[in-house]
Amino acid sequence: MPLSISDAEKRSSISERLHVLGRGNECILNIGRYYAIDGSLGSEVYIDGSKPHVILICGKRGYGKSYTMGVIMEELYRMDNPVKKNLGVVVIDTLGIYWTSFFENRKQKNVLERWGLSPSRMKITLLSSAGNMEKYRKIGLPASKFAIKASELSAYQWCHLFGVKMVEPLGVAISRAINELEGKNYSLEEVVECIRNDGSSSDHVKGACENFFRMASSWNLFDTEGMAIEDIVRAGEITVIDMSSFSDELKKVLVSIMAGKIFERRVIERKEDEEKIIKGRAGEKKKFPLVWMAIDEAQLFLPREKSISKDILINQWMRQGRQPGLSLILATQRPGALDGEVMSHSDIIICHRLTSQEDIDALNRVRPTYMKEEMGEALKKVGSEKGVALIVDDISESVRIIKVRPRLSWHGGEEACLTAK
Ligand SMILES: Nc1ncnc2c1ncn2[C@@H]1O[C@H](COP(=O)(O)OP(=O)(O)O)[C@@H](O)[C@H]1O
Ligand SMILES: [Mg+2]
Known part of the structure; x- marks a missing residue:
């Protein structure tokens, strides 16, 4: 069954099909109309939503x-x-x-x-x-x-956010803190606290990690509750x-x-x-x-x-x-x-x-096998009018x-x- 269909007849057939599927509701998305080279508009184009x-x-x-x-x-x-x-x-x-x-x-x-x-x-x-x-x-x-729960980010995501590799001392310290807090609904302040108390990291590493989490805190985006x-x-x-x-x-x-x-x-x-x-x-x-x-x-x-x-x-x-x-x-x-x-x-x-x-x-x-023309050739027909497009529907x-x-x-x-x- 086609996803995009070309005319009113097909439109009703898709509605029927949806009905058969037990939906019976209009969930077709009307995105525009077919466009001829002379600029005239043809029948409506739908996507099966x-x-x-x-x-x-x-x-x-x-x-x-x-x-x-x-x-x-x-x-x-x-x-x-x-x-x-x-x-x-x-x-x-x-x-x-x-x-x-x-x-x-x-x-x-x-x-x-x-x-x-x-x-x-x-x-x-x-x-x-x-x-x-x-x-x-x-x-x-x-x-x-918009807010995200701080505890929803993995150590990998925090490291990525700060541009730190997980195998570097900084990444190791971040991972250790996040793993320690796992299962808790923690704040960024608690992560900083955890890093400060980390006995295995140097002061330099701890300081850098703290700076990163302070920066994240200033975004006012991650908190204990966040949005579900x-x-x-x-x-x-x-x-x-x-x-x-x-x-x-x-x-x-x-x-x-x-x-x-x-x-x-x-x-x-x-x-x-x-x-x-x-x-x-x-x-x-x-x-x-x-x-x-x-x-x-x-x-x-x-x-x-x-x-x-x-x-x-x-x-x-x-x-x-x-x-x-x-x-x-x-x-x-x-x-x-x-x-x-x-x-x-x-x-x-x-x-x-x-x-x-x-x-x-x-x-x-x-380019799919059913598309006979090269993409460059096909795109020439799009011309320079805004809103005109080539649609390739699988x-x-x-x-x-x-x-x-x-x-x-x-x-x-x-x-x-x-x-x-
Ligand atoms: N289908 C359309 N019908 C009418 N105007 C359109 C259509 N598509 C684009 N435009 C015009 O072109 C402008 C640029 O479109 P836009 O989607 O913002 O460009 P971009 O491809 O950079 O995202 C729009 O502000 C609007 O004026
Ligand atoms: Mg844009």
């Missing part, structure tokens, strides 16, 4: 990656309630642009009208650093402080985590902690889901929802080189995520900088204008040009412009 996916959105800067990601977020948000109640969406907002989703897209009102759509806001759950939370609250947005993963991934909601004020290393560690926790929870819940289906209680609300995680600037988290976030996202989410019901939406301007496995695991690739040969070559290396085994629909809520990723109104 009832199944887990790895969707890779790529293209050069300014041609619609974050925008397309926003459109998919809106579609997940607009799903019917019976489906939505079992779905949680987490957005790793590396640049802090998705808070604007709280507002209607008035600036493209005319474009929306041409599509027969009208502006509409999204009520997201917005999490951010304490500093950004204050800024959001000042403009009337209900932001909350259920507070971050909420059934029926879109949670946007504004990570714009965090360092790249911190972003990677945070994503690896959350991705790991979500995977653990879903593996357990999947067993319960199965039990419910066997006992004829499939319609019941899940204790922990299926999860879609959207990651902008994905090259940071899934580089070719070794990376803490890559281990979990590839080994768990991509290789094993279908069974527990985990989906990823990744956006990058550098597909060539991604680990090669990312592209081979992506069942839907949406590629906006792309001109760098290195990036085109990277996509070409994973399930329907089709390659088409689409125009992504306009956003209903305000898109915040626009380039800064001196004459902006």
Whole structure:
């Protein structure tokens, strides 16, 4: 059965199929319309939101990656309630642009009208650093402080965060302290205390470790309680985590902690889901929802080189995520900088204008057999219009040009412009 389908007829057939599967609800995501070379628009394009996916959105800067990601977020948000109640969406907002989703897209009102759509806001759950939370609250947005339990980081994650190797004296001292505190709900102050009392480390090492944990403490992000993963991934909601004020290393560690926790929870819940289906209680609300995680600037988290976030996202989410019901939406301007496995695991690739040969070559290396044309040739048809993209869909085994629909809520990723109104 196709994931993306081309016309109303197929649309009803997919709805029927979902009905047969016992869902009977609308969980198709309308991302845009097919696009002809003369610029005319064809039938609507859908993604089957009832199944887990790895969707890779790529293209050069300014041609619609974050925008397309926003459109998919809106579609997940607009799903019917019976489906939505079992779905949680987490957005790793590396640049802090998705808070604007709280507002209607008035600036493209005319474009929306041409599509027969009208502006509409999204009520997201917005999490951010304490500093950004204050800024959001000042403009009337209900932001909350994002916090992680200090005890949820492993010694390896702390070392990674501080750029320390586990085999160095500093890494050894950190590991010893974390291992000693294992099983406790500790604060960073307790880690410092533990390191101070370490009889096997030199004063120099202890001092350096203390500095690292004091620095971590100043981020006001790790505390004894922190947020449970259920507070971050909420059934029926879109949670946007504004990570714009965090360092790249911190972003990677945070994503690896959350991705790991979500995977653990879903593996357990999947067993319960199965039990419910066997006992004829499939319609019941899940204790922990299926999860879609959207990651902008994905090259940071899934580089070719070794990376803490890559281990979990590839080994768990991509290789094993279908069974527990985990989906990823990744956006990058550098597909060539991604680990090669990312592209081979992506069942839907949406590629906006792309001109760098290195990036085109990277996509070409994973070009599916059903795609007759070279990637470079196919991408020429995309042209330079914003929002136009090539879509390679593994399930329907089709390659088409689409125009992504306009956003209903305000898109915040626009380039800064001196004459902006
Ligand atoms: N599908 C679309 N329809 C209308 N405008 C679009 C569309 N996609 C992108 N744009 C325009 O292009 C701009 C840049 O898109 P954006 O997604 O922020 O770029 P990037 O690829 O760098 O993430 C947007 O602010 C918007 O004005
Ligand atoms: Mg962007």
